[in-house]
Amino acid sequence: MAWLTDPDIWLSILTLAVLEIILGIDNLVFISVMSGRLDPVRARRARRLGLIGALFT
Numbered sequence: 001m002a003w004l005t006d007p008d009i010w011l012s013i014l015t016l017a018v019l020e021i022i023l024g025i026d027n028l029v030f031i032s033v034m035s036g037r038l039d040p041v042r043a044r045r046a047r048r049l050g051l052i053g054a055l056f057t
Contacts, residue, residue: 027054034046
């Protein structure tokens with residue numbers, strides 16, 4: 001349990017969390033841009049499927 005007091009471990013965890021947030025936002029932007037090229041009915045379905053896929057990958 002000594003690792004809980006190690007600042008390097010906490011910095012690594014914080015770095016990974018920030019990277020996950022940034023990459024999640026990147027996925028949202030990509031899905032929005034790509035689905036914006038479709039007709040409205042297909043765009044809605046593509047956004048929904050893209051978000052579900054991004055959630056589980």
